[in-house]
Amino acid sequence: MTQVDSVPVREVRHSAPLWRQWNLIWNFAQRDLKSKFKGSALGWAWSLVVPLATLGVYTIVFSVVFSGKAPAFGNGEDGIFVIWLFAGLTAWSFFSSTVNGGISGLIGTGALLKKIYFPAYAPVLGSTVAQGVQSLIELGLYLLVLLVIGNVGVSWLLAPVVVGLLVVFSASVATALAILNVHVRDLAHLVSVALQLLFYATPIIYTLDIVPVSAGGIPMRAIVEWLPTGLFVEILRDVTYGLTVGPWQAWAGLVGWTALALGLAVLVNRRRGGDLGEEL
Secondary structure (H helix, E strand, O other): OOOOOOOOOOOOOOOOOOHHOHHHHHHOOOOHHHHHHOOOOOOOHHHHHHHHHHHHHHHHHHHHHHOOOOOOOOOOOOOOOHHHHHHHHHHHHHHHHHHHHHHHHHHHHHHHHHHOOOOOOOHHHHHHHHHHHHHHHHHHOOOOOHOOOOOOOOOHHHHHHHHHHHHOOOOOOOOHHHOOEEEEEEEHHHHHHHHHHHHHHOOOOOOOOHHOOEOOEHHHHHHHHHHHHHHOOOOOOOHHHHOOOOOHHHHHHHHHHHHHHHHHHHHHHHHOOOOOOOOO
């Protein structure tokens, strides 16, 4: 007789479609929202204090010390660096917080996942929703300031499209990395380092035109310009700050990166996102 080697097979349970998991995702989101500022004196005020403090530090360093200049507003008025910077930080903070929150959110449900089964993406998307609430507050404040100074245009109608693509892209990246991190715990540390590098590689605190076209034969400006985070920051600024629709190539890039991230998340979830309770 031929001996057949036994290969352990991970059990993968079929769960309901994503849109039927909303109650579960919302429960995870509520848990994150309640625990976020639990026991703090200022409570939800921290959702504005922290980003505004960060904004103030960057403004002093890059606007006052390094004399950073912002492009003109779409209405023709002289640009204001702090407002221009706030747009970039709002988009970036949502992406980075979603990725970090998704990784820690899935790991944090280890004890619960050992008792009952639920899709691995549920706590990740719950964290995304919770982070989205804070980011919407920041975005609302940014748009309110633009409204007060009269920098409003028809291009604002495209802002929800940019935000929607950013949500899908960020949640997809967070889901893929969170599931992979369960199997390779060093990944979380690598992601932390990568996000720090990506922050400075993204034109958030500087304009794209100061990046050299090439350095040592490497097309530096093209790389920075076509980074997914760079595209989201630039297009959000185009439609809200610059009052333009932005180049169609950038929009094609946004859709392409989002589709790629979504496909990767689906693939990782199907292949590695089975019963993770035994891994956690």
